[in-house]
Amino acid sequence: MQELATLSTMVSAMWLTVAILAGGFARTRNRSPWYWFLLTFFLGPIAAFLLVVWPPLPAKVTAEQSLHP
Numbered sequence: 001m002q003e004l005a006t007l008s009t010m011v012s013a014m015w016l017t018v019a020i021l022a023g024g025f026a027r028t029r030n031r032s033p034w035y036w037f038l039l040t041f042f043l044g045p046i047a048a049f050l051l052v053v054w055p056p057l058p059a060k061v062t063a064e065q066s067l068h069p
Helices: 002-028 032-041 047-053 064-065
Strands: none
Touching: 002 032, 002 047, 032 047
16 A cells, blocks of 8 residues: 555656646747646646647747837
8 A cells, every 4th residue: 555655646746747847848839838837737748748749839029029120
């Protein structure tokens, strides 16, 4: 029974780690970090896989960038 509790703790820690990393990676692909953190937290590796496979969004142009060509 102790092995099952240890395994459960390790899987939970890895699941949370993947969700945190997916949130950080989402920022590099111009996507919402919080949305992808929560999506990966609930769907796990499936959401992380989709984040990696889908192409990045185009960068948003801010007002300051549009004033300076």
